[in-house]
Amino acid sequence: MLDAIKFYQTGSKTVGNRLLNPSMRSNQASESRPNTLISGHRACQGCGEALGARYAIDAAMRATNGQLMIANATGCLEVFSTPYPESAWRLPWIHSLFGNAAAVGSGLAVAARVRAKKAGNTNVPRVIAQGGDGGTTDIGFGPLSGMFERNDDVLYICYDNGAYMNTGVQRSSATPPAARTATTQLVGSEPGADWGKGKNVPLIAMAHGIPYVATASVADLRDLEYKVQKAMSYHGARYIQILVPCPLGWGCASSSTVTVARLAMETGFYPIFEAEYGKVTSVRKITQKQPVINFLKLQRRYAHLTGKKGDPKVLARIQAMCDENIKSFGLIGDEVPETVPVAIQALERNQTV
Amino acid sequence: MMNKSFAATLNPATSLANKTGSWRTLRPINVFKLPPCNKQCPAGENIQQWLYFAGEGDYEHAWRVLTENNPLPACMGRVCYHTCESKCNRGFLDESVGINSVERFLGDYAIEHNLSFKKPTRETGKRVLIIGSGPAGLSAAYQLRRFGHTVHILEMAAEPGGMMRYGIPVYRLPRNILDAEIKRLTDMGITIECNHKVEDILKEKEEGHYDAVILGMGASISTNVDIPQGDTTHVLNALTVLGDIASHTDIEVGRRVAVYGGGNTAVDVARSLRRLGAEPIIVYRRNRDKMPANEEEMDGAIEEGIQVKWLSTITNAQKDSLKIEKMKLNDQGWPEPTGEYEDLPADAVVLAIGQNVDLSVCKKVEGLQTEKDAVTIDKETMQTTVAGIFAAGDMVPGTRTVTAAIGMGKHAARGVNAYLKGEVYKRAEKHEDAKFEDMHPWYYTDAPKTVRPQLELARRTQTFDEVQHGLTEENAIFEARRCLSCGNCMECDNCYGVCPDSAVIKLGPGKGYEFNYDYCKGCGVCAQECPCGHIKMVPEKI
Ligand SMILES: Cc1ncc(C[n+]2csc(CCOP(=O)(O)OP(=O)(O)O)c2C)c(N)n1
Ligand code: SF4
Ligand SMILES: [Mg+2]
Numbered sequence: 001m002l003d004a005i006k007f008y009q010t011g012s013k014t015v016g017n018r019l020l021n022p023s024m025r026s027n028q029a030s031e032s033r034p035n036t037l038i039s040g041h042r043a044c045q046g047c048g049e050a051l052g053a054r055y056a057i058d059a060a061m062r063a064t065n066g067q068l069m070i071a072n073a074t075g076c077l078e079v080f081s082t083p084y085p086e087s088a089w090r091l092p093w094i095h096s097l098f099g100n101a102a103a104v105g106s107g108l109a110v111a112a113r114v115r116a117k118k119a120g121n122t123n124v125p126r127v128i129a130q131g132g133d134g135g136t137t138d139i140g141f142g143p144l145s146g147m148f149e150r151n152d153d154v155l156y157i158c159y160d161n162g163a164y165m166n167t168g169v170q171r172s173s174a175t176p177p178a179a180r181t182a183t184t185q186l187v188g189s190e191p192g193a194d195w196g197k198g199k200n201v202p203l204i205a206m207a208h209g210i211p212y213v214a215t216a217s218v219a220d221l222r223d224l225e226y227k228v229q230k231a232m233s234y235h236g237a238r239y240i241q242i243l244v245p246c247p248l249g250w251g252c253a254s255s256s257t258v259t260v261a262r263l264a265m266e267t268g269f270y271p272i273f274e275a276e277y278g279k280v281t282s283v284r285k286i287t288q289k290q291p292v293i294n295f296l297k298l299q300r301r302y303a304h305l306t307g308k309k310g311d312p313k314v315l316a317r318i319q320a321m322c323d324e325n326i327k328s329f330g331l332i333g334d335e336v337p338e339t340v341p342v343a344i345q346a347l348e349r350n351q352t353v
Numbered sequence: 354m355m356n357k358s359f360a361a362t363l364n365p366a367t368s369l370a371n372k373t374g375s376w377r378t379l380r381p382i383n384v385f386k387l388p389p390c391n392k393q394c395p396a397g398e399n400i401q402q403w404l405y406f407a408g409e410g411d412y413e414h415a416w417r418v419l420t421e422n423n424p425l426p427a428c429m430g431r432v433c434y435h436t437c438e439s440k441c442n443r444g445f446l447d448e449s450v451g452i453n454s455v456e457r458f459l460g461d462y463a464i465e466h467n468l469s470f471k472k473p474t475r476e477t478g479k480r481v482l483i484i485g486s487g488p489a490g491l492s493a494a495y496q497l498r499r500f501g502h503t504v505h506i507l508e509m510a511a512e513p514g515g516m517m518r519y520g521i522p523v524y525r526l527p528r529n530i531l532d533a534e535i536k537r538l539t540d541m542g543i544t545i546e547c548n549h550k551v552e553d554i555l556k557e558k559e560e561g562h563y564d565a566v567i568l569g570m571g572a573s574i575s576t577n578v579d580i581p582q583g584d585t586t587h588v589l590n591a592l593t594v595l596g597d598i599a600s601h602t603d604i605e606v607g608r609r610v611a612v613y614g615g616g617n618t619a620v621d622v623a624r625s626l627r628r629l630g631a632e633p634i635i636v637y638r639r640n641r642d643k644m645p646a647n648e649e650e651m652d653g654a655i656e657e658g659i660q661v662k663w664l665s666t667i668t669n670a671q672k673d674s675l676k677i678e679k680m681k682l683n684d685q686g687w688p689e690p691t692g693e694y695e696d697l698p699a700d701a702v703v704l705a706i707g708q709n710v711d712l713s714v715c716k717k718v719e720g721l722q723t724e725k726d727a728v729t730i731d732k733e734t735m736q737t738t739v740a741g742i743f744a745a746g747d748m749v750p751g752t753r754t755v756t757a758a759i760g761m762g763k764h765a766a767r768g769v770n771a772y773l774k775g776e777v778y779k780r781a782e783k784h785e786d787a788k789f790e791d792m793h794p795w796y797y798t799d800a801p802k803t804v805r806p807q808l809e810l811a812r813r814t815q816t817f818d819e820v821q822h823g824l825t826e827e828n829a830i831f832e833a834r835r836c837l838s839c840g841n842c843m844e845c846d847n848c849y850g851v852c853p854d855s856a857v858i859k860l861g862p863g864k865g866y867e868f869n870y871d872y873c874k875g876c877g878v879c880a881q882e883c884p885c886g887h888i889k890m891v892p893e894k895i
Contacts (some may be wrong), residue, residue, distance in 0.1 A: 040372070
């Protein structure tokens, strides 16, 4: 999609570029970007979630010409952006409960349609529902599946930082194996989060046969903007899951947010792909493959693996998990997987990794 | 008062009231680092900056930035040994940027488009005499003229240019290019008087009412070694040979010519003779590794079929052969005689051992200190031991290349300018180095270096046509855009994009960015993601 940009100095990977014509630059490069999540919010230094949310919602604003509203589940994003009565959001935004953002989104979408119809207006505002991985993959999962199943006209965005960060880093079903959290301490023979637990919500979303499902990362802005834009071109239920590193919960330097996210992509730890109507249609290829240790060693939640006392067998297992991702999602090479990739958890449970 | 919903008592407000800048312990600042190319350039060119404008296709602006330090880009784009490229950070990634070829492109562009230098806005009325119109003299004249001084150059040869005209072969520097760049200087009001050999420096200074003098006479005498010879052999010196070829495009030397020496002059002589139909053979006492000649030039010579006798010295010259003694290198890499001899058929020998400065005229000036083959100067101001007399180029200790001469000429001019104002010139302090480790290689895509087309081998051994050809515009832009912009902003918007707090303000094209310290929390993501190492986190004063 970006192959057309032949630009030798910084490639197409930088946010913008003075040498490109403005229409080819990213949305974030524009001086007049909407900045839907404005300064003064209380997110930690280097918060990946704050960054990912601005990237995504700014892109959606552009795609909908500003006709957009948001339902936001409880979690860091809600707490840091909107301590009553202040808000960092600059668009209609409603705080739902922890578990019902998808349901509130569905309701908003219906209400918007009805109001527009009553007013004789054909321009129906669009709706985004969003939340953290805890609010999405755990407590909000029922409403989310319902929204998918009814194909309600909502884009659901999950900001995946791999744990319940706002309440002090408890494990969620999106926490990767072996990671240390407040509830998966370094005890027992397999310290950190359990192997063979958790779920792959993007694949589950695809199983609903909804029009659009994608994963994205704060380390690839252009890919992220493209996916949000594309999602908004569909009507019906859509799902985007964005990897947003949390310096506090992951134990990485606040400056490393984008770097860690990049390594998650480049190691195969976090496959970035998109699927339309249940079928994978494109995969973000790894640009410079790296061993997973490079990703792990930047984070204190994996310090027990990367330090001197680290168990090489566990490391090898995580590497095998990445290799499996590379294979089943086709993260290297030209192909796009023909069949739906198998969730990595299946392999863990099957003890093949 | 707006209508509030149930249980709401406060009006909605914006988070902008919350100045998160108070959280900061580290503060991002923009630093301007010294790119390795700029640091290496003997002429002190601001390479990164002119590549920046060249990459935008604004060639005139690029040329103007370039010529702030070097008035002869079309010449230098041809004859400079571009040591900058060996230091280029892009070399760590794929291949160094072809800086020299872009320089040439800009130089040629300026000639083609008749670009001229701006005349000084104000005349100071001060008069400066420059002796010698080689690269050092021309560079000094140009810089002095920019300051508004009146500049007059005295040249002993028939035409200006020094070694660029009488030393460098035409296949490396076509003379119409040299003429065009010199004309641009005289158009600025610099006057050049040829066929005027200076015999008495002080007398010229007094009679011409000059306020200062710059000596730039170069090293114009070929170094001699004593080779016992029968009276029929031809032993010539390199400068005479090159000078004759430059002036008459032909010379009588014979077929088999031994060129004695391993420097650039030896290679220039050999390649020139090859073009006249001779079969030159370079005789050098050390091996290729130790050879001082530029590698690309030497590769060219070998491609053209020039033979080399390594580890050899000439001990004796007969009518049509030379006696050669084989050498071997000792532990320090110096050649030692082996006592083994052989004969080498040759009709003539050209000595290209080195060049010396003609110090006789300098020695006539009272108090003007000289040293071995050079005039003593203050390294900072380029002033000799006599007030008001400065020197630059091959006459002073240092590297003897055209580029170095241009750099020295510039500094001498600044030294003179300060002197004329009753001040002492101090060179600007250097910025900290832009190291490859400070860069973010992930953001740069691979792009191989554009190779300049070369004259077909067969043709170039017969003619003095230029060997290196220029880049097309498309290639020049490609090449310029390969620059990583080490240590300096290239407006990629990364800092503006990656700030989770929207605390970087974009000021618009050409204006860069500003940090909004009211909200910047000091997370450091911008610094870590800046591709060119232009942002530094410094401790906040608390
Ligand atoms: C029903 C309910 N249970 C628990 C909470 C407490 N709570 C608030 S935020 C949060 C964690 C949010 O985690 P996640 O959804 O992953 O978002 P993050 O903070 O990581 O962005 C929890 C448990 C709540 N608000 N409501
Ligand atoms: S705890 Fe993590 S997710 Fe929450 S504001 Fe801090 S960095 Fe962001
Ligand atoms: Mg979370």
